[in-house]
Amino acid sequence: MSSPYFNPERETMTRAQIEAFQLERLKETVRHCLTNPFYQKKFKEAGITADDIQTLADVRKLPFTTKNDLRETYPFGMSCVPLKDCVRLHSSSGTTGNPTVILHTKKDLDEWANQVARNLWMVGLRPDDVFQNSSGYGMFTGGLGFQYGAERLGMLTVPAAAGNSLRQIKFIKDFGTTAIHAVPSYVTRLYEVMQEQGVDPRRDTKLRVLAIGAEPHSEEQRQRIEQMMGVKAYNSFGMSEMCGPGVGFECPEQNGLHFWEDYYIVEIVNPETLQPVPDGEIGELVLTTLCREAMPLLRYRTRDLTRVLGRSCPCGRNHIRLDRMRGRSDDMMVLRGVNIFPIQIEKILMQFPELGNNYLITLTTDQDNDNMTVEVELAEMFTDDYGRLQQLGKDITRALKDEILLTPRVKLVPRGTLPVSEGKAVRVVDKRKVYQ
């Protein structure tokens, strides 16, 4: 019987060992960061030097970094190695300004693959498994991240990418796929198509493990996916700034995600005061990378809200366990794996002179599919023609789809019908199951 651990030494470290390892790596990371003018300036402003890091708690002396820092230093300003040493670049869509660019050295990619392989091994996948990655490829890290990790583990890996459900199902049957990575809403879609095709995942496929992530989902949604597909579904956490998928993953206990503390220092802070919150209390996840060469990030504010569940686990791993993400501390929405800011919606709506200034975005879960409805007020009645009103709705829908890559439901409403709040307008109402 094979070991339950991909990297037994690192995965089963005691808390004392983890913390000693982190302190050493933190000192190294800080020294490495200070080769870069951006960090030199930040440290100077904060009035600290590398020597101020003597204990692990000293991490709190370090300045935070944010997505805005990445934008302002676009594209290569936060790189801590010469560009010639980088071999990969990933980027966010950049629809709200400059994209954020993340660079990787060969060693960064190597470590990233190890992280993902560790996760997949942890949930029982072995080299004789067949792994189908039904995730977007290209700039989205869920594609290549899982590809390299699954290959590192030694599985036959199928880069099926997202979409074309009929072909996905054919692959699952023909290749004997045992594991899939996809966003949860796509798994639901696959199941629907399977039903239409008369395919019973329990009877007609060898599926047993799903890795789901990149969009918020509730425990109920996970359980429904498990029942539908006859599999175990494990929650995956990643973000391109930290590498991509592989940052945190559920173990077979399915009681929170282990965040790998040999790769990151995990802090949970109050998003207002930026002070640490006690274990169990919800706050913003702040991560410091410990092993990255090209773009180490110190105290990066992820804007994701979560809480600490514990630092031990029956699985034998003492890496910190965090709850599934509970929302965001900024106004970013994550819908079907796509990051969307309300300002993107607003920008499009304001291009239509027929529309007023007030709009409301509502996110709902309808039969396991997450959907967006955009209600927008008409500026005035500009036509007596029902067809033109309908055409306007279609034009808005298309323009929004081009911007956010998802098709929202657009609803025209009379002026004055949407709630007008005092001060900051409420633009987003999230009614998805995960946040209830």
Add this chain to the structure above:
Amino acid sequence: MTIVQLSIFIENRSGTLIKVLEVLKDAQIQIIASTIADTAEYGIYRLICSEPQRACEELKRAGVPVSLSNVFALELDNQPGCAAEAIATFSRAHISISYMYSFLLGDKGILVFRTDNAEQARQTILENHLRYISEPDLSCLA
């Protein structure tokens, strides 16, 4: 040759229709004819009323999306076949009708409609000596 119609954007939600009607009631506007089709999310409530300009202003003030438009109103005898006869005239002239509704005015039937080609409709009405009503005909009613 045309009469003025109010076109009101109306949401398919309880309370929206009564809001419009109450504004008109408070302004002492008389509704002569109106029509609304069932639609999924929103529709256009079209109505003919006394003092359409004032009605429009009152509605706008109340925040109701409304516009004014000109529609044709043919006067027909209140007898079988009259509508068919009138519409056949337009059909022969290849004029298509976007929407249509009717009401009774005394013992006459009034057929209200809008076409995609107003100028051609105007000529067809004149050439075929169709009877029509104009805005002043309505004003003296209200």
